[in-house]
Amino acid sequence: MMFLISFQVIWWWYVMPLVWGRGLRLLMTRKSEKKGWERLKFWKRKEVEEVIEDGVFDWAMGGLAYLGVIVLMKYGLGSIGGYFGLVWLVSVLMMMVNLAHWPRINLKTFGMRLAGLGLVVILAGLVTWWWRYKSPYPLNWDWYQHQSLMSLIEKGKFSLLASQMSNTFGFNSYPPTFHLLGAIAQFPAKLTPEYVVMFWKVASFWHFVVVGVASFWVGKVIGGSKWVGMVAMVMGIFWFDSSVSFTNLFWLPQTSAATIFAMMWARMTEEGYRFKWGHVASIVMLPLMHYVVGGLAVVILVAVMGQRWLKEKGWKGSYVEIGVAMVLLAAIGGVMLSYQVDLSELNQGEAGKFMYSLEEKREKLEQVYGYGVYLLLPLGVVAVWRRRTLAGEWGLLVLVGLMAVMVSNFPYVLKFFTLGRFLLHALMASGLWLLAERMRWGIAKSMVVIGLGGVMMGMMIVNFETWKTGLWYQGEYTHIADEDIEMARLIQQRYGQEGVLLISDPSTQFIWEGLSGVDSAGGAYMPRIYRELLSDGLNQDAEQLAGRLRLIGDPLYRVEKRVLVISGRTFAWLEAADEDKYYFHFNIWSPRELSLNNWEVVSKIASYPEFELVFASSYAAIIELK
Amino acid sequence: MAWGIRLPYQYPVVSVGLYQMSEFESGLSLYQTGKQGPYYSLSPLNDYIVDTTGNRMPLLSGGEFVNGEYEWVKGGGKLGEIEKVIQAYLGTSGPSYEMVKDGLRVKYETRIEGNEVEVVRRQLWEKARRWSGQGMTLRFGVDDVVFDPVSLAVYSWSQESELDFLEAFLGRRLMQVEGLTNYQLLPRNSVAIVNPNLASILVVEIPEGNRLAVDREYHLIESVEQRQELGQESESWLKIRAVNNWEEIGK
Numbered sequence: 001m002m003f004l005i006s007f008q009v010i011w012w013w014y015v016m017p018l019v020w021g022r023g024l025r026l027l028m029t030r031k032s033e034k035k036g037w038e039r040l041k042f043w044k045r046k047e048v049e050e051v052i053e054d055g056v057f058d059w060a061m062g063g064l065a066y067l068g069v070i071v072l073m074k075y076g077l078g079s080i081g082g083y084f085g086l087v088w089l090v091s092v093l094m095m096m097v098n099l100a101h102w103p104r105i106n107l108k109t110f111g112m113r114l115a116g117l118g119l120v121v122i123l124a125g126l127v128t129w130w131w132r133y134k135s136p137y138p139l140n141w142d143w144y145q146h147q148s149l150m151s152l153i154e155k156g157k158f159s160l161l162a163s164q165m166s167n168t169f170g171f172n173s174y175p176p177t178f179h180l181l182g183a184i185a186q187f188p189a190k191l192t193p194e195y196v197v198m199f200w201k202v203a204s205f206w207h208f209v210v211v212g213v214a215s216f217w218v219g220k221v222i223g224g225s226k227w228v229g230m231v232a233m234v235m236g237i238f239w240f241d242s243s244v245s246f247t248n249l250f251w252l253p254q255t256s257a258a259t260i261f262a263m264m265w266a267r268m269t270e271e272g273y274r275f276k277w278g279h280v281a282s283i284v285m286l287p288l289m290h291y292v293v294g295g296l297a298v299v300i301l302v303a304v305m306g307q308r309w310l311k312e313k314g315w316k317g318s319y320v321e322i323g324v325a326m327v328l329l330a331a332i333g334g335v336m337l338s339y340q341v342d343l344s345e346l347n348q349g350e351a352g353k354f355m356y357s358l359e360e361k362r363e364k365l366e367q368v369y370g371y372g373v374y375l376l377l378p379l380g381v382v383a384v385w386r387r388r389t390l391a392g393e394w395g396l397l398v399l400v401g402l403m404a405v406m407v408s409n410f411p412y413v414l415k416f417f418t419l420g421r422f423l424l425h426a427l428m429a430s431g432l433w434l435l436a437e438r439m440r441w442g443i444a445k446s447m448v449v450i451g452l453g454g455v456m457m458g459m460m461i462v463n464f465e466t467w468k469t470g471l472w473y474q475g476e477y478t479h480i481a482d483e484d485i486e487m488a489r490l491i492q493q494r495y496g497q498e499g500v501l502l503i504s505d506p507s508t509q510f511i512w513e514g515l516s517g518v519d520s521a522g523g524a525y526m527p528r529i530y531r532e533l534l535s536d537g538l539n540q541d542a543e544q545l546a547g548r549l550r551l552i553g554d555p556l557y558r559v560e561k562r563v564l565v566i567s568g569r570t571f572a573w574l575e576a577a578d579e580d581k582y583y584f585h586f587n588i589w590s591p592r593e594l595s596l597n598n599w600e601v602v603s604k605i606a607s608y609p610e611f612e613l614v615f616a617s618s619y620a621a622i623i624e625l626k
Numbered sequence: 627m628a629w630g631i632r633l634p635y636q637y638p639v640v641s642v643g644l645y646q647m648s649e650f651e652s653g654l655s656l657y658q659t660g661k662q663g664p665y666y667s668l669s670p671l672n673d674y675i676v677d678t679t680g681n682r683m684p685l686l687s688g689g690e691f692v693n694g695e696y697e698w699v700k701g702g703g704k705l706g707e708i709e710k711v712i713q714a715y716l717g718t719s720g721p722s723y724e725m726v727k728d729g730l731r732v733k734y735e736t737r738i739e740g741n742e743v744e745v746v747r748r749q750l751w752e753k754a755r756r757w758s759g760q761g762m763t764l765r766f767g768v769d770d771v772v773f774d775p776v777s778l779a780v781y782s783w784s785q786e787s788e789l790d791f792l793e794a795f796l797g798r799r800l801m802q803v804e805g806l807t808n809y810q811l812l813p814r815n816s817v818a819i820v821n822p823n824l825a826s827i828l829v830v831e832i833p834e835g836n837r838l839a840v841d842r843e844y845h846l847i848e849s850v851e852q853r854q855e856l857g858q859e860s861e862s863w864l865k866i867r868a869v870n871n872w873e874e875i876g877k
């Protein structure tokens with residue numbers, strides 16, 4: 001199944017949007033230009049990067065086209081029935097367009113590029129193996145909510161507002177673009193819990209590989225050398241930004257937007273890049289992946305594009321001075337504003353938990369990079385300043401701007417590290433290279449490389465341990481147990497039809513909804529009123545509980561049957577303090593078994609005539625409300 | 627922070643069945659995160675030696691602990707700390723605890739295999755001393771039911787209603803034993819502990835030749851070794867197995 005899913009992910013998530021985008025570009029290119037282009041260059045074998053030089057823009061354009069078609073169907077025709085069939089049909093047509101304009105690739109150099117990609121895959125595979133050591137299931141907590149949207153799209157539900165598709169989304173951070181591409185990749189597979197778990201493991205791995213490629217590219221353009229690119233790639237793979245941003249190991253809307261940004265940015269600052277209006281359209285994809293991260297990415301890319309456009313028009317002004325002045329002004333203004341405006345109550349108080357003091361931010365930086373960052377970053381600045389390339393100056397400017405944003409006191413600002421890490425790594429790699437290129441290969445240099453590799457590996461494992469240590473369960477680091485999979489399969493088989501509402505503590509219903517596709521009462525983002533009803537009900541008798549459960553619903557979908565799930569997590573949640581259990585920041589992150597006392601409560605509930613015990617194990621009980 | 631690497635805030639935590647185990651200021655503890663259950667601790671505050679006059683002396687007295695008259699040793703220096711974290715991640719070693727006080731060094735080391743942890747305690751006196759016995763202990767919770775897994779005899783202060791409740795879930799009737807004293811020697815070398823707030827049973831096993839005792843007043847399971855010896859070093863161990871149901875107790 002792993003290879004089949006790998007094919008699905010690579011083909012439908014990565015290749016087909018590129019094929020669509022390139023196909024559209026070819027179709028929209030004026031006939032005379034196209035003929036001339038082909039006539040002039042047909043004889044020449046091209047390097048693969050020449051062929052896909054604008055591939056990331058094509059990919060984004062293809063993704064936009066995926067989205068455009070479904071939006072037209074939903075808001076024009078009123079239904080998305082037949083969407084997946086249409087996508088397949090258009091894909092065949094686009095492949096034909098691409099094949100008709102297939103350039104001749106220089107296979108000699110293509111082999112070298114493929115070997116480079118192979119190295120990224122091997123390194124990513126090695127780190128993934130360490131990451132998944134004693135972790136059989138994905139450790140990306142958010143994937144359950146994203147999978148819920150993908151499952152809904154496959155069931156024919158779609159809206160540009162995620163909050164109109166699922167009550168898990170009370171806060172619209174993104175339209176379901178990421179989820180649409182994911183749903184296309186999953187089609188036509190049956191979304192069993194086993195399948196979706198495997199899908200996320202595989203998709204996360206390929207995302208990791210693409211992060212490695214993007215890191216290489218950014219490092220190469222900033223450092224002006226493929227060796228700097230290689231060092232940046234190794235850093236991008238080994239260093240896990242383990243707080244809020246999670247770029248390399250977690251496949252998410254924000255991390256996908258950041259990775260596309262990194263590649264677009266690298267392309268735009270590369271020598272030989274020529275501004276095209278089509279690229280302006282492509283970057284619209286970024287905020288459609290994630291409003292905040294993608295939105296800031298667009299601001300940065302528009303600035304780069306503007307400067308390149310002006311330069312092509314012959315403008316002689318200095319963008320660096322203007323840029324520095326703007327970044328400094330924005331940074332000072334932003335930081336001052338952030339300490340005046342209190343946004344901690346956003347997202348039902350969750351935002352307040354994602355506001356860190358400067359001291360905490362410094363600790364997190366050291367957590368990921370150790371003290372090395374204080375040495376390599378200044379050296380990188382020196383290296384870049386000496387070379388004075390466009391990419392280097394832009395990289396420095398953007399990184400300073402992003403760092404200023406991250407210093408501010410707004411909630412969630414560490415999310416911007418998804419963008420900043422690529423530039424930080426490229427600068428650190430440049431700094432390291434500044435030292436390394438002066439050393440001759442020999443025992444000393446080999447020892448330094450081996451030593452650095454060992455330190456990076458050690459830091460990576462310590463960072464993994466720090467992040468995972470609270471997730472111990474039965475000898476594994478995990479968010480879920482085998483029983484979660486088994487019981488999600490059971491409820492999918494029994495309650496897969498519409499009109500069923502799962503009700504449990506926020507963590508249990510969040511996980512089970514993601515695994516099974518059965519609707520829940522808000523998942524991990526269960527509204528406070530429902531949390532209070534469930535908590536009150538469980539703390540009283542079965543009759544009171546039944547009454548309260550009937551008040552819990554889903555404003556988006558009709559509810560005909562309510563199914564109560566009581567797990568060990570439910571009691572752990574119930575026993576938590578009010579300032580935790582009624583708020584979004586609090587989850588029961590690792591599995592819990594039912595204790596003997598818990599079982600007594602379950603038995604009393606199940607014996608009440610309005611309830612029917614459907615299934616019970618030492619892990620959880622599934623109880624229908626009649 | 628060690629060698630440029632920022633270490634986790636928590637000491638390495640490992641899993642023993644449904645329990646977690648980690649190092650604290652006063653020793654090692656087994657517990658279940660997120661459950662209102664007890665911390666089962668192995669500590670020099672409870673472990674003791676018996677001198678030749680029959681006096682029981684804790685390895686670390688309450689007064690010494692409160693006044694800080696001991697040092698909690700974080701083994702191996704900075705590199706050792708990093709190694710400890712990496713080994714915990716790989717599961718190649720469990721947590722350990724070491725303390726030093728005037729004239730005595732005590733170290734607890736663990737080896738984890740599946741759902742079982744073997745805890746080895748080593749004590750090293752600065753000068754050879756004569757003793758007649760020693761005890762290695764596991765502190766259990768006030769609500770715990772302590773019983774013999776073979777005879778089903780209960781050795782803790784437990785109400786009949788608790789035993790009724792446990793019968794429903796264990797599928798076995800535990801039996802009260804008449805005439806127990808606060809300090810009760812047990813006939814076997816293993817004993818089981820169950821807490822209604824937790825989802826697992828702990829089975830404690832001690833070496834052949836030692837006596838197993840339950841101190842009902844201080845909530846201690848004791849592995850008591852009685853032999854006259856003059857020496858600087860001694861070693862003792864006990865094994866703790868976390869099982870999820872009755873069938874696993876006998877395995």
